[in-house]
Each structure stands twice: as C-alpha cells, then as structure tokens.
Amino acid sequence: MRLKVPEGSKGVLVKNLYLVIGVPKKNQERASILKRTMAKGEEVRNKQIILRDYVSGFPKESDMALKTSTMRLKVPEGSKGVLVKNLYLSCDPYMQSRMRKPDGASSLIDSFTPGSAIIGYGVAKVLDSGHPDFKEGDLIWGMTGWEEYSLIPATETLFKIHYTDVPLSYYTGILGMPGVTAYVGFYEICSPKKGEYVFISAASGAVGQLVGQFAKLIGCYVVGSAGTNEKVDLLKNKFGFDEAFYYKEENNFDAALKRYFPEGIDIYFENVGGKMLDAVLLNMRLHGRIAVCGMISQYNLDQMEGVHNLISLISKRIRMKGFTVFDYYHLYPKFLDFVWQYIKEGKIVYMEDKAEGLESGPTALIGLYTGSNVGKQVVVVADV
Ligand SMILES: NC(=O)c1ccc[n+]([C@@H]2O[C@H](COP(=O)([O-])OP(=O)(O)OC[C@H]3O[C@@H](n4cnc5c(N)ncnc54)[C@H](OP(=O)(O)O)[C@@H]3O)[C@@H](O)[C@H]2O)c1
Numbered sequence: 001m002r003l004k005v006p007e008g009s010k011g012v013l014v015k016n017l018y019l020v021i022g023v024p025k026k027n028q029e030r031a032s033i034l035k036r037t038m039a040k041g042e043e044v045r046n047k048q049i050i051l052r053d054y055v056s057g058f059p060k061e062s063d064m065a066l067k068t069s070t071m072r073l074k075v076p077e078g079s080k081g082v083l084v085k086n087l088y089l090s091c092d093p094y095m096q097s098r099m100r101k102p103d104g105a106s107s108l109i110d111s112f113t114p115g116s117a118i119i120g121y122g123v124a125k126v127l128d129s130g131h132p133d134f135k136e137g138d139l140i141w142g143m144t145g146w147e148e149y150s151l152i153p154a155t156e157t158l159f160k161i162h163y164t165d166v167p168l169s170y171y172t173g174i175l176g177m178p179g180v181t182a183y184v185g186f187y188e189i190c191s192p193k194k195g196e197y198v199f200i201s202a203a204s205g206a207v208g209q210l211v212g213q214f215a216k217l218i219g220c221y222v223v224g225s226a227g228t229n230e231k232v233d234l235l236k237n238k239f240g241f242d243e244a245f246y247y248k249e250e251n252n253f254d255a256a257l258k259r260y261f262p263e264g265i266d267i268y269f270e271n272v273g274g275k276m277l278d279a280v281l282l283n284m285r286l287h288g289r290i291a292v293c294g295m296i297s298q299y300n301l302d303q304m305e306g307v308h309n310l311i312s313l314i315s316k317r318i319r320m321k322g323f324t325v326f327d328y329y330h331l332y333p334k335f336l337d338f339v340w341q342y343i344k345e346g347k348i349v350y351m352e353d354k355a356e357g358l359e360s361g362p363t364a365l366i367g368l369y370t371g372s373n374v375g376k377q378v379v380v381v382a383d384v
Contacts, residue, residue: 041074041128048117048147049361054101058300058369063099064118064362071149075130081153082134084124086144087384089358090172091365091377092206093296095120108324117145123161123171124150125384131155139164139384141171146361148381159332163340167352168384173206173376174339174350177325181293182210183335184328189291189321190267194219197261199280201247202271202296204231204351206376209239211269213348216240220267223260225276227371234374238349253279264288272297274305281309284318292322300369351375 048067055063075083094109095118102111112118122144126134134140134155142158144150152158161171173179185207186192198215200208203224212235215222224235225247235244243260250256257265257279264285270277273295280290298304313320342348353373355364361379368377 041072043070043072044149045069046071046147046149047358048145049358050116051099051112051114051118053114054111055096055099056101057302059096059099059366061362061366064365066359071147071151073127073149075128075151079130079151079153080155081130081151082126082140082155082158083128083149083151084126084140084144085149086122086124086147086381088123088169088172089144089146089361089379089381090121090176091355091361091368091373091379092120092177093294093299093368095365096299096369108326117147117150119143119145121172121177122381123168123176134158134160139168141176146358146379148358163336166343169352169354169378169380170350172378173352174210174343174348175336178206178376179210179339180328180332180335181325182207182214183339184325184331185269185291185293185323186211186214186267188328188331189323190269190289192218192220192267196220196266197263197285198222198267198269199257199261199265200224200269200271201276202226202294203241203244204234204239204375205271205373207293208269208271209235209351209375210348212239212241215267217342217347225256228374231371231374234351238351247276254282257283267291269293270295273307274298278307278309281307281312281318284312284316286316288316288318290318290320292320296369353377355379357381 046069048069049064050067052063052065073083075081098109098112100111123141124144126136126138126140129135139161140158141161144152192215198220200211202208203212204226208224212222212224222241223243224241225245226232226235227248229246232244232246235241245256253276261283265280265283266285266288268280268290270290270292271294274297353375358381364377364379367373
C-alpha cells in the first residue's frame with residue numbers, strides 16, 4: 001500500500017488501531033465482510049518472540065528477538081488442532097530450562113526450537129478449530145506460542161475457560177498453572193493442619209502468595225521471605241501473612257528463621273533452594289514436611305550450590321517431596337471449584353504484574369530471575 005491519498009481523492013488514508021466487535025449498524029456490513037475474509041483464511045501479520053539460540057547461564061533479553069512472519073487464520077485441512085489469537089502470555093521460571101540445549105536426562109520438558117516462537121502458558125481465543133471439543137469464539141488457557149496468533153496442533157494441554165467474570169489474565173496465575181501448583185503443593189504434599197508453622201520462600205510470587213493465603217485459611221501461622229521491602233509489605237498487608245522478611249538484608253538465614261519461628265517450622269514450601277533450604281533444614285520441627293516446588297536460586301548457575309544439612313531429615317523424621325504440577329492436572333476441576341468460591345467471597349486476592357505488548361515479553365521473563373516482578377508476571381498481547 002502506498003501511504004498517500006490518490007491525487008484528487010476526497011478520502012483519508014488511515015492506520016487501523018482497533019477493530020470493534022460490537023459495531024454500529026452502518027458499519028455492520030463492513031465488519032461482516034472482514035469476518036468472512038478471516039473465515040476464508042486470511043493471511044495476517046504475526047509478530048513473534050523467538051529464541052535466537054540455546055542459552056547457557058542466565059538468560060538475557062538479547063537471547064530472544066522479535067520477528068514478524070505471516071499466518072493463515074485457518075486450521076489446515078485434516079488437522080485436529082485449533083488456531084488461536086493470543087491474549088495473555090505467562091512468564092514462568094521453568095522457561096529458562098527450555099532455553100537450554102536438550103541434555104536428555106534431566107529435562108522435564110522439551111527445549112524450545114531456536115528460530116521459532118517460544119512456547120509457554122497463555123490465554124487465547126479460538127478463531128478456527130479442527131477439533132470437535134473447541135469452536136470459534138471459545139476462550140482457552142494452556143500451552144501456546146509467544147506470538148499474536150498460534151496454530152496449536154494438539155489440544156491436550158488446553159483447558160476451556162467457563163468463568164469469565166474475573167480478569168482473563170487470572171488463567172495464567174491463580175486460575176491456571178501456578179494456582180494448581182500452590183493447591184497441590186500445599187494440600188496434597190504438605191498435609192497441613194490448623195495451628196502449624198508455615199514458611200514460604202519467594203512468597204509474593206505467582207505461587208507463593210497463594211500458598212500463604214491457603215495456609216491462613218486453615219489457621220496456620222505463616223511467614224514469607226521476599227526480595228524487596230515493597231514485597232514484604234504486600235505479604236503482611238495484602239495477603240495476610242503473620243510475618244515476612246526481606247531476605248537480602250539478612251546475612252544469617254538461620255538466625256532470621258529462629259527469630260520468626262522460635263518453636264521451629266512444620267511446613268516449608270520451597271521455591272528457591274540453596275542457602276535458604278540449608279537454613280530451613282536446621283529449623284524444621286519433628287515430623288515436618290517440605291514441598292519442593294522450585295529452586296529458582298539454582299536454575300541459572302553453572303555449578304549448583306550443595307545442600308549441607310540434609311541429615312536433619314533423619315533425626316527430625318522430615319518428609320521432603322518434590323512434585324511437578326504436570327502430574328496433578330486431573331485435580332483441576334476440584335481446584336477450580338475450591339478457589340473460585342474464595343475469589344467470589346473476597347477471601348483470596350491475587351496480585352499481577354502486567355507488561356504491555358508482546359515486545360515487552362523478553363524483559364518481563366528475564367525479570368523473574370532478578371525479582372523485578374511484583375506478583376504474577378503476565379504479558380498482555382491483545383484485547384479479546
Ligand atoms: N513444581 C512445579 O510444578 C512448579 C510450578 C510452578 C512454579 N514452580 C516453581 O515455583 C517457584 C515460584 O514460581 P512462581 O511462578 O511463583 O515465580 P515468582 O515467585 O512469581 O517469580 C520468581 C521470584 O523468584 C525470586 N527469585 C529470583 N531469583 C532468586 C534467587 N536467586 N534467590 C531467591 N529468590 C529468587 C524473585 O522474588 P524475590 O524478589 O522475592 O526474590 C522472583 O520474583 C519457582 O521456583 C518455580 O520454578 C514449580
């Protein structure tokens with residue numbers, strides 16, 4: 001297109017910003033032409049965030065790049081996949097492991113393909129479907145691409161969204177993968193009881209803020225650690241933790257834990273690993289439980305720090321169990337009923353950190369490893 005009104009024309013040349021769904025009557029014909037064109041499989045621009053090459057050590061923004069390609073808005077003939085417009089993308093700590101060269105043994109999930117859009121959890125709207133369970137207009141959450149439009153060939157990782165009177169971005173957090181993680185990690189792995197002493201690291205994040213609120217709901221004493229004073233304030237004044245501390249200011253984690261847990265810790269919800277885990281092991285009570293959810297302090301190290309105090313597991317009869325949310329998605333309907341009720345009653349709140357635009361994705365993702373996110377880190381790609 002030449003960006004110039006033709007000589008003698010009384011028209012205007014515009015750059016379209018938004019197309020309205022509820023169009024005024026006189027524009028309905030134009031909108032329906034547009035819709036028919038899309039239904040025929042119009043080819044559109046598709047901005048993507050790609051991985052340039054495999055990463056070792058801490059990922060950097062420059063390991064990713066913005067690329068513009070094209071996409072036909074139609075599921076290929078015979079495919080059982082869905083074609084979606086991505087609305088929200090989720091930044092999750094495990095994604096760094098997918099940036100690494102596949103090493104076979106230790107990887108839980110496949111590496112990204114250099115040159116292709118990175119993959120992650122997201123919320124999207126179905127534009128075309130080859131699968132009988134999904135139809136145009138459905139809202140879904142699950143694994144999608146870091147791009148404007150994605151063809152998702154296998155629908156097994158997708159969940160249909162039925163409750164829409166909450167921010168749809170919640171399906172990247174409290175109503176999505178981090179929510180299920182907090183729920184199974186706390187209720188299934190920790191077997192909590194009223195009155196127990198609970199400690200949560202990375203406590204203000206996507207998972208931690210929920211674990212703390214779940215623990216308060218059943219009457220536990222709850223302490224969290226976080227990486228800024230602002231986060232500490234949120235833990236105490238927004239999420240209802242009994243206490244919280246700024247771990248970067250503590251030069252002795254053992255002493256800090258003794259200050260907050262003079263009688264010891266019954267449940268540790270482990271998100272960070274390293275020195276914090278070692279200090280916790282010294283402060284666990286008899287028959288304590290440790291849910292090993294994540295160890296973000298170790299993810300990007302070439303050489304992981306060792307853990308020195310594991311011997312406490314024996315003398316204190318501690319149960320320490322690692323888990324991955326992928327094994328628990330069959331509990332999603334039960335979890336959704338449980339958490340939905342509390343959201344509606346205002347008994348659980350959720351804090352998100354929204355980065356605007358697909359282009360902001362790399363910075364937002366990298367920020368997880370320095371703690372720049374305050375709450376669940378989401379990337380806003382488009383309006384419904
Ligand atoms: N097992 C599973 O299936 C599963 C599922 C989801 C998540 N996870 C794990 O759960 C943990 C929390 O995930 P999330 O999604 O809730 O992330 P998040 O807490 O929202 O974000 C990551 C946070 O980790 C903290 N952090 C970063 N580098 C750190 C370091 N070197 N030492 C200590 N803290 C550091 C930062 O908070 P501060 O500013 O407070 O330091 C940062 O904000 C992660 O370890 C993740 O891998 C596991």
